[in-house]
Amino acid sequence: MNDVTTQSRRKFLKKAALGSAFAGGAFSLPVLTHSEELGFPENLPESMRVPGADFSNYGQPSEHEQGVIRWISANPAAPGNGVSWTPLHDLQGTITPNGLHYERHHNGVPEIDPAKHILLIDGMVDKPLSFDVKSLMRYPMVSRTCFIECGGNSNSGWRSNPIQSKVGYAHGLVSNAEWSGVPLKLLLKEAGIRPDAKWVIAEGADGSSLNISIPLEKLLDDAILALYQNGERIRPENGYPMRLVLPGWEGILNVKWLRQLRLTDQPAMSRDETSQYTELMPDGTARQFTFINEAKSLITSPSLGMMLPDNPGVYQISGLAWSGRGKITRVEISADGGDTWVDAELQGPVLDKAFTRFCLPWKWQGEYAILQSRSTDETGYVQPDRETLIKNRGKHGFFHYNAIVSWEITEEGDINHVYGYDF
Amino acid sequence: MNDVTTQSRRKFLKKAALGSAFAGGAFSLPVLTHSEELGFPENLPESMRVPGADFSNYGQPSEHEQGVIRWISANPAAPGNGVSWTPLHDLQGTITPNGLHYERHHNGVPEIDPAKHILLIDGMVDKPLSFDVKSLMRYPMVSRTCFIECGGNSNSGWRSNPIQSKVGYAHGLVSNAEWSGVPLKLLLKEAGIRPDAKWVIAEGADGSSLNISIPLEKLLDDAILALYQNGERIRPENGYPMRLVLPGWEGILNVKWLRQLRLTDQPAMSRDETSQYTELMPDGTARQFTFINEAKSLITSPSLGMMLPDNPGVYQISGLAWSGRGKITRVEISADGGDTWVDAELQGPVLDKAFTRFCLPWKWQGEYAILQSRSTDETGYVQPDRETLIKNRGKHGFFHYNAIVSWEITEEGDINHVYGYDF
Numbered sequence: 001m002n003d004v005t006t007q008s009r010r011k012f013l014k015k016a017a018l019g020s021a022f023a024g025g026a027f028s029l030p031v032l033t034h035s036e037e038l039g040f041p042e043n044l045p046e047s048m049r050v051p052g053a054d055f056s057n058y059g060q061p062s063e064h065e066q067g068v069i070r071w072i073s074a075n076p077a078a079p080g081n082g083v084s085w086t087p088l089h090d091l092q093g094t095i096t097p098n099g100l101h102y103e104r105h106h107n108g109v110p111e112i113d114p115a116k117h118i119l120l121i122d123g124m125v126d127k128p129l130s131f132d133v134k135s136l137m138r139y140p141m142v143s144r145t146c147f148i149e150c151g152g153n154s155n156s157g158w159r160s161n162p163i164q165s166k167v168g169y170a171h172g173l174v175s176n177a178e179w180s181g182v183p184l185k186l187l188l189k190e191a192g193i194r195p196d197a198k199w200v201i202a203e204g205a206d207g208s209s210l211n212i213s214i215p216l217e218k219l220l221d222d223a224i225l226a227l228y229q230n231g232e233r234i235r236p237e238n239g240y241p242m243r244l245v246l247p248g249w250e251g252i253l254n255v256k257w258l259r260q261l262r263l264t265d266q267p268a269m270s271r272d273e274t275s276q277y278t279e280l281m282p283d284g285t286a287r288q289f290t291f292i293n294e295a296k297s298l299i300t301s302p303s304l305g306m307m308l309p310d311n312p313g314v315y316q317i318s319g320l321a322w323s324g325r326g327k328i329t330r331v332e333i334s335a336d337g338g339d340t341w342v343d344a345e346l347q348g349p350v351l352d353k354a355f356t357r358f359c360l361p362w363k364w365q366g367e368y369a370i371l372q373s374r375s376t377d378e379t380g381y382v383q384p385d386r387e388t389l390i391k392n393r394g395k396h397g398f399f400h401y402n403a404i405v406s407w408e409i410t411e412e413g414d415i416n417h418v419y420g421y422d423f
Numbered sequence: 424m425n426d427v428t429t430q431s432r433r434k435f436l437k438k439a440a441l442g443s444a445f446a447g448g449a450f451s452l453p454v455l456t457h458s459e460e461l462g463f464p465e466n467l468p469e470s471m472r473v474p475g476a477d478f479s480n481y482g483q484p485s486e487h488e489q490g491v492i493r494w495i496s497a498n499p500a501a502p503g504n505g506v507s508w509t510p511l512h513d514l515q516g517t518i519t520p521n522g523l524h525y526e527r528h529h530n531g532v533p534e535i536d537p538a539k540h541i542l543l544i545d546g547m548v549d550k551p552l553s554f555d556v557k558s559l560m561r562y563p564m565v566s567r568t569c570f571i572e573c574g575g576n577s578n579s580g581w582r583s584n585p586i587q588s589k590v591g592y593a594h595g596l597v598s599n600a601e602w603s604g605v606p607l608k609l610l611l612k613e614a615g616i617r618p619d620a621k622w623v624i625a626e627g628a629d630g631s632s633l634n635i636s637i638p639l640e641k642l643l644d645d646a647i648l649a650l651y652q653n654g655e656r657i658r659p660e661n662g663y664p665m666r667l668v669l670p671g672w673e674g675i676l677n678v679k680w681l682r683q684l685r686l687t688d689q690p691a692m693s694r695d696e697t698s699q700y701t702e703l704m705p706d707g708t709a710r711q712f713t714f715i716n717e718a719k720s721l722i723t724s725p726s727l728g729m730m731l732p733d734n735p736g737v738y739q740i741s742g743l744a745w746s747g748r749g750k751i752t753r754v755e756i757s758a759d760g761g762d763t764w765v766d767a768e769l770q771g772p773v774l775d776k777a778f779t780r781f782c783l784p785w786k787w788q789g790e791y792a793i794l795q796s797r798s799t800d801e802t803g804y805v806q807p808d809r810e811t812l813i814k815n816r817g818k819h820g821f822f823h824y825n826a827i828v829s830w831e832i833t834e835e836g837d838i839n840h841v842y843g844y845d846f
Contacts, residue, residue: 045535045539045540045628045682047533047534047535047628047629047630047680048533048628048629048630048632049630050630051501051503051530051531051630052503052528052530052531052532052533052534052629052630053503053531053532053533053534053659054497054502054503054531054532055493055495055497055502055503055505055506055507055526055528055532055660056493056507056526056532056660057492057493057494057495057507058484058492058493058522058523059493059521059522059523059524059526059658059659059660059661060522060658061481061521061655061656061658062537062656062658062659062663062664064536064537064663064664065655065656068655068656069480069481070478070479070480070481070482071480072478072480074477074478078474079477079478080474080475080476080477080478082478083478084478084479084480090655090656091651091654091655092564092566092603092604092650092651092654093566093601093602093603093651093653093654094566094601094654095518095601095653095654096654097520097521097653097654097655098482098484098520099481099482099483099655100481100482100654100655101482103478103479103482105475105478107474107475108474108475108476108477109475109476109477109478109479110470110471110475110476111470111475111476112468112470113487114485114487116468117468138736138737138738138739139739140739140782140784141515141739141741141782142770143515143516143517143770143780178516178517178518179516180515180516181515205468205470205471206470206471206475207470207471207472207473207474207475209471227515228514228515228516230516230518230520230653231514231515231516231517231518231519231520231523232484232488232491232513232514232520232522232523233484233485233488233491233513235482235483235484235485236476236482236485237478237479237482238482240485240487241485241487257470259468313561314561315561316561316562316563316564318564347565347566349772349774351772357566359563359564361563
């Protein structure tokens with residue numbers, strides 16, 4: 001705990017119970033000004049005095065929104081190896097627009113001619129089969145809105161000191177989109193699955209030859225060979241012309257630029273399931289094949305980088321929750337660092353393994369506060385606090401960090417990332 | 424009926440009932456080839472031999488998808504007056520990506536500085552109120568996935584001869600997105616609605632000073648002052664920095680670049696509710712204030728511009744249905760021009776006043792066919808055939824054309840737009 005937090009905590013503890021600060025249905029918010037003060041509508045804006053711009057074949061965001069971008073963290077020595085973060089703090093609703101879906105590449109974004117790209121299904125099958133885009137277009141398609149989250153998302157949470165980054169740039173290796181494509185089980189069954197097959201080695205057509213082992217069971221469940229993302233063809237950085245989508249399972253398994261599915265009776269023990277995407281646990285054992293992204297939540301507003309500046313009053317707490325095990329059933333909010341909790345409203349439709357936005361009005365009167373959100377999914381799993389997560393997983397983890405995130409609100413309205421007040 | 428259709432009809436009538444052509448659960452589809460013929464995986468593609476491209480701050484579609492664009496129909500004398508069509512024939516799922524949402528502008532796309540834009544609520548209110556973007560960000564937000572459809576969408580259907588355009592370029596003045604923003608009722612109630620107020624005149628900040636009258640009741644129901652579209656801020660052509668979204672009501676009422684809502688006791692009788700967006704009916708009366716887009720559906724695949732070429736077999740019929748009155752409850756498919764119908768599968772989640780994708784496998788053996796879809800919504804409203812629509816609405820309509828669309832499949836696999844075989 002740093003000095004600022006210690007000081008603030010003292011003031012904090014003097015406050016009355018803050019649970020009652022969550023506003024009820026009726027409240028009033030500041031408006032800009034009354035119309036008399038504006039000379040409105042006599043002062044027509046310039047935009048009404050001139051013809052506007054022409055139509056466009058393919059639209060782009062406003063030039064005033066050029067700051068709403070993916071933030072790139074790539075290896076300077078190998079610029080195609082790294083990540084780009086979705087700016088969750090700038091977004092609303094639940095869909096991540098295609099231009100802002102997070103990226104994780106191991107050797108850059110391959111250029112692939114879709115007319116030449118072929119997916120091979122082979123190994124322990126009755127007959128190996130190959131498919132190009134054209135043949136896949138003849139198959140039944142399904143659509144599914146779900147999140148994809150990198151196993152390494154939020155891993156700055158393992159650091160001793162809380163990172164002071166905007167919420168998207170610390171937790172934005174997760175995005176949510178409507179994926180459309182062919183149910184994998186149709187293609188696998190057409191190839192004929194031999195009885196001993198238990199695993200599938202998936203390989204991408206990129207310069208890292210990324211391959212990874214996936215239990216066959218998942219591919220026969222809800223896996224999609226996705227060709228479309230939010231209505232249009234998948235973009236290059238998201239796997240054009242085709243990728244695996246495994247709802248609720250960690251990002252790396254959702255293999256992009258998919259070129260091969262080889263059925264086997266055991267995992268390949270490839271780089272990304274041995275030296276990476278595994279973890280040493282406190283008892284000395286290694287955790288491997290941790291496929292599922294467990295329940296998580298984040299308050300996206302207010303959050304670090306914003307301020308609650310000049311006018312205390314009602315603020316809307318808003319954020320995102322998701323679980324790889326199913327639907328989110330509950331999100332609770334605390335303004336006192338976890339002593340008391342109030343249920344947030346979940347915005348519908350609440351979908352399986354997809355972003356759910358939650359919201360709760362909050363009256364802020366200039367007092368010190370620690371805002372937190374805690375999600376629960378339909379299996380009953382409750383998002384852990386950081387202390388519990390570290391107790392179970394140790395201090396030196398790297399993957400699957402899903403602890404409660406705490407935003408400190410100072411009396412001045414500044415927002416800092418803290419680890420709670422009892423760390 | 425033209426000669427080709429007459430000839431084809433004769434062959435058509437000789438066929439057995441085609442309802443049985445809809446395939447059941449199990450069927451096999453052509454795959455490209457077996458792996459032995461490919462030298463796979465020895466022949467690694469070029470994309471695996473070189474590093475890929477760098478990360479990008481904001482992604483764009485693949486260069487191989489440059490043909491997937493909005494098609495622009497604008498007035499050459501006033502290039503900011505016209506429409507751009509969503510390429511529905513190239514899309515899958517239900518979300519329209521932001522770059523491809525249809526546009527309808529009356530005087531181009533205004534350039535608006537969001538820091539200076541102000542929305543005024545005045546007229547029959549207790550106190551006129553103004554809001555800028557910053558103040559609106561303090562209000563509770565909701566998200567809602569819904570379609571917006573231009574009142575003039577599909578109006579080529581009134582022509583004597585069926586237009587031979589791709590489905591999106593005849594019916595693509597409709598798109599579907601997740602809109603997020605402030606419930607209008609919160610803002611109106613804050614201003615205080617006087618008892619006599621019944622209408623609201625909404626005005627946009629564009630060069631056409633577009634204004635139009637909306638029943639107050641709708642704004643107090645499910646209207647949204649939208650700031651976000653599919654997660655990110657609304658794009659310029661869709662109303663940046665803010666627009667009205669009135670789920671299920673015709674496009675022009677969803678006023679873009681919204682700058683004023685004036686409460687009144689009667690409609691304004693503005694240009695776009697008198698000389699436009701109204702229709703002369705067969706009985707000589709004028710139809711005005713036809714706000715709701717009634718149930719409609721389209722088969723997007725197979726559709727005009729595609730072919731069922733070399734290999735007869737199983738094809739997936741896929742399309743979109745929507746209704747401004749609520750949820751779609753049923754979509755039926757006919758392959759024999761409407762004699763027999765089979766229920767399509769509706770892909771979930773089926774949302775209120777939003778695109779619903781339907782699908783049905785269909786065995787095509789090279790026979791002449793006329794494919795049609797017919798939607799029903801939760802009010803029991805059934806999409807009419809063209810004959811019924813014209814009987815009720817006359818031959819000279821222009822707006823709200825929602826008749827069943829017919830695709831003629833020739834023995835050669837060509838696809839034409841026809842008006843059915845009994846017109």
